[in-house]
Amino acid sequence: MYVCICNQVSDKDIKASVQDGATTMRALYQEHKIGNQCGKCCQCAKKVLNNELIKIAATQVQVA
Numbered sequence: 769m770y771v772c773i774c775n776q777v778s779d780k781d782i783k784a785s786v787q788d789g790a791t792t793m794r795a796l797y798q799e800h801k802i803g804n805q806c807g808k809c810c811q812c813a814k815k816v817l818n819n820e821l822i823k824i825a826a827t828q829v830q831v832a
């Protein structure tokens with residue numbers, strides 16, 4: 769699904785960025801320009817970002 773309609777950024781794009789090392793909204797902004805127009809996507813983008821970071825953290829705990 770599209771998270772940022774203004775910049776055509778999907779949740780898959782955000783998840784891929786997190787897998788590539790993005791950990792902050794600033795990193796997503798730098799890569800996708802999320803939130804640079806209307807800003808309505810910021811809360812949803814942050815939710816997707818946080819959920820993906822939690823998934824990664826949970827995976828790392830299981831490995832360790």
Ligand code: FES
Pocket residue numbers: 771772773774775802803804805806807808809810
């Ligand atoms: S929906 Fe992301 S800036 Fe408008």
